[in-house]
Amino acid sequence: MLPAAARADEGMWLPLLLKQLNEADMQQKGLKLSAEDIYSVNRGSLKDAIVQFGGGCTGEIISNEGLLLTNHHCGYGQIQQHSSVENDYLTKGYWAMTREQELPNPGLTATFIVRMEDVTAPVLQGIPAGIPEADREKIVLQRSAEVAQKAVAGTHYKAFVRPMFNGGEYYLFVTEVFEDIRLVGAPPSSIGKFGGDTDNWMWPRHTGDFSMFRIYAGPDNKPAPYSKANKPYVPRHSLPISLGGVRPGDFTLVFGFPGRTTEYLTSWGVEETYAVSDPAKVKIRDTKLRILDADMKASDKVRIQYAAKYASLANYWKKWIGEMRGLKRLDAVRRKQQQEQQFRQWTQAGDAARKASYGQILDQLEQQYRTVRPYVQARDYVTEAALGIELLSYANALQQYVDLIKDKAPQAEINAALEKTRKGTTGTFRNINIATDQKVAAALLPIYAEGTPPELLPDYIKALRKQNATPEAWQRFVADVYSRSRLTSEESAQKVLDEVAKGNVSGIVNDPAYQLVAPIVATYRQKVLPTYTQAQDQITLLQRTYIAGLREQQPQRKFYPDANSTLRVAYGQVAGYQPADGVQYDYYTTLDGIMQKADPTNVDFEIPARLTELYEKKDYGPYAVNGTVPVAFTATNHTTGGNSGSPVINGRGELIGTNFDRNWEGTMSDLMYDPDRVRNITLDVRYMLFVVDKYAGATHLVREMKLVNGPGSASTEAAGSDDKKAKKTKVKVKREKAAAVN
Incomplete structure (x- = not known):
């Protein structure tokens, strides 16, 4: 029932x-x-x-x-x-x-909400049904910005518009930010x-x-x-x-x-969380947390440096473990399948309009989830494992300067970005111990190489995986990268930024940490992100329609976004x-x-x-x-x-x-x-x-x-x-x- x-x-x-x-x-x-x-x-x-x-x-x-x-x-x-x-x-x-x-x-x-308002009509009015999700999103974002700007014109308030029910409704939030x-x-x-x-x-x-x-x-x-x-x-x-x-x-x-819930997921979405995404993230964080824990216990300085980061990592690591257990105990996938079967029956029992609107939704959702699964897996291993290494994450952040100088961006734009990066560099190295991060890299790189679907793994990493067949070999490789990188201390990293200010990015592109992370991110952007984004856009569109169908199927039920x-x-x-x-x-x-x-x-x-x-x-x-x-x-x-x-x-x-x-x-x-x-x-x-x-x-x-x-x-x-x-x-x-x- x-x-x-x-x-x-x-x-x-x-x-x-x-x-x-x-x-x-x-x-x-x-x-x-x-x-x-x-x-x-x-x-x-x-x-x-x-x-x-x-x-x-x-x-x-x-x-x-x-x-x-x-x-x-x-x-x-x-x-x-x-x-x-x-x-x-x-x-x-x-x-x-x-x-x-x-x-x-x-x-x-500290942000107060001054007021909120249903702005679904001005955001969605006149948007044709069935247009590509990316095109729809561009229109929605433009209109949302216009609605928000109009709401606070001439005041010190700020505003934004957020979608509800996967974009079925939109609400304006006017804020006061201290x-x-x-x-x-x-x-x-x-x-x-x-x-x-x-x-x-x-x-x-x-x-x-x-x-x-x-x-x-x-x-x-x-x-x-x-x-x-x-x-x-x-x-x-x-x-x-x-x-x-x-x-x-x-x-x-x-x-x-x-922050975020997904109460209206289909059985395929729940299964993706339970069987693919959560297990991968738990495995990666479990490895990283054990390394951080040992080094934090050995040094008060390291303990203070990593205290907030450790707490953040551990919080969701344990949450995901409980989430998997809870979904298993509730038999969540089967219960979602039962709901979907009832939805199919309701659809088929309806008139031609109902069948046209909702008859293919679940089949289409299933297809999109099957398409996106390896890309979800690859995405989790990039974000949690590869970019969970702070040296690689920092090196990746410098990619913007390679692009800016290649595109001959105005010097004022480069200088503004450099000022922000310099401040971030100080904060990064205040809260990092390079010896600890090196241990993390030696542990997470092979996990990334082994966990990513082979067809979505960079050729460079495939070659490294063959060359480094043992944990000891990975440790030697990583030690070499860290010993030669100029991005392992604030002083040398700031000197690289000094060179960038003069238009020279050789200190970035020739750095072994950058050379390691660049193909990982390039492959992610070229092979993973396009298909992942396209499938997720389709899931969002289909999910929006599915939720609308659920609300129509159950008019007596109070739905919350x-x-x-x-x-x-x-x-x-x-x-x-x-x-x-x-x-x-x-x-x-x-x-x-x-x-x-x-x-x-x-x-x-x-x-x-x-x-x-x-x-x-x-x-x-x-x-x-x-x-x-x-x-x-x-x-x-x-x-x-x-x-x-x-x-x-x-x-x-x-x-x-x-x-x-x-x-x-x-x-x-x-x-x-x-x-x-x-x-x-x-x-x-x-x-x-x-x-x-x-x-x-x-x-x-x-x-x-x-x-x-x-x-x-x-x-x-x-x-x-x-x-x-x-x-x-x-x-x-x-x-x-x-x-x-x-």
Whole structure:
């Protein structure tokens, strides 16, 4: 049977459409607000406290002085940039006790959504049906740019248009982008990353995954470049913080910028992810992570250099493993095939128009997926393996100068590009250890050579593969490349750029690193990318039609567009779950569980002395419940990458936590949602306050916030209250047991 609506708590909904699609259901689940309290253009609403933090996370405003809360892992790159061996803020944490101590972060932005609008009609009007997808896309991009430009003409706002339902609909987003964002506070990694990669994507969880920044504005409260004269931003709305806690069944709303989902894939798309793309990327990253891990443990300098990169690599490596397991457990391919069979039956039972519109769609999609499969494989091995080697990635970036000088580009254009590359070169070599990268290259090059379909492998690499039949031979080859390359240090790389400024690119084209990567990228562009792009364009066109057919087939169902880094609302309820037969997880964890996991011999489970001291003294301030401090809880909200840092809000519009992860059993929710097992993991706001106030002594930050005690704030009704009525689930779970049940 096909669902009459999106399943319980599934969905990433456009705030603009909450009134017509979701308000009644949300209120039935416990929302005390109206849709306009969540999203409004005419007055301050919850949306005005939500920002896209940088390019890939979410943050929320928690004071009327621009104080911004997000995840520790979202601010990790900025914390790293301010860290050194002498001032290791990653390890020790950082807290600005005065405004003067708040640290600027060049390039970091915070983006508010001012308003959104359905602009499908002006974008698509008059475009002939059936024209090539590339031609359609050119028209759509031009019209989208015109719509966006018109929307913000004469203002300081920015705008963009994004497709929904694979281009079936288009929406305008008007934004306000702030660029003076300063680091205010971050706990030590032993709190902010407690559990490390061992616990990543896992539940029970005890990670204090938060960091704090502040948005600064010009004297008119509008965006302005960094200046000491700037003032803390005064928001249209900031989130009050509830100390009332949560109970099973409580309403939860996640507001943020989820990155990418593909919920309407066909069986062939799911199979491609499950059987081709995920296994290749996991294999490559597994190899790279083991090398980085060993070198980071051997050197504090290397640890700091690679901290953010390692965390980013490991995050999706583990996610993809869970995704494959989840898709297998759900029998996702077969379930998609059943849906497709029902769609075929509906098509054939219809009139001539229906058959003409949808009769061939699935067969055509199958053909395109079969065509593109080897090209997907080749693309993954180029991007993850070959260009996962930083020396080759850097050398490839210099290709632009070979092209610019060959095409006799104006010197002003070359100089502008060089200025950007010089800055990037400094950043690249600040965060790279060449000896480590050489080890990565020796390991990944043979994986690239062996994993790429032979017909899509450069002849040069085929020859190298024959010459280097053993790991030792690859190591000797790579050592020779690194020993002769001029692109292995900032000093020599900048000299190559000096030569480029004079019109001489011989330092690039004669460099062995460039000579290694150039045929890889050339073959990719000539043999892989054209067919890949053409097939993907066709899949996009066909998928758009297929989704339109699904919506026509199921008029009673509420459809939500796939995530695409635009502002969305997900709502659900606090709940535990059963990950496997005989295993039941409670919905919350506490400080007691942190102490149970403590292991001074394992860097993932080290505990700072100050936290132990507070625990032993039971010095918890007003943040305790039943003699301990709540740390995290789970709920049924549908989230994905980009929701990191999203506020988790109760039915009264109050902040109760910060979203930071999903459970491993639920990572397949990017493709298929399972209401029984998909859970988002939230840092309880009371643990955040406890760390800021009692651990760090940054009480001045707490004073900025509006703390409220709503209904249910008594200890008998807060998280942990029912552990006296029922046997409490132990939170100290052996990692090998968790792995076994997953």
